[in-house]
Amino acid sequence: MHEASLAGSVLRIVEQAAVREGFARVVRLRLAVGELASVEEAALRFALAAVMPGTVLDGAQVDIEIVPGRGRCGCCGHEGALPVLGLACSQCGAYAMRPTAGLDLRVVDLQVCDDAG
DSSP states (O other): OHHHHHHHHHHHHHHHHHHHHTOSEEEEEEEEEETTSOOOHHHHHHHHHHHOTTSTTTTOEEEEEEEOOEEEETTTOOEEEOSSTTOOOTTTOOSOEEEEESOOEEEEEEEEESSOO
């Protein structure tokens, strides 16, 4: 389950931001997860819930936005939806669709509080 590793990485990013920006805790964490990133939302939520206690994320609301996959055909240049990797181009039928969006997981923003309570 690579979601546990991802949750740990998200926590490190947020903790580094807390040190850099001087906030004590996060009230709300907003993530963008690509449809093509092979991340299961429920597993990510579970992993985040496991790493949050006792950290700046303790008690934070977690919002996850799923970013649709998009691709561009290497043969005809068509750009369009790409809900899964390996699909043929809907215009020319070539199996040359290269993903252009929906591959990553990003921390979009944080709502923070200066006090720990």
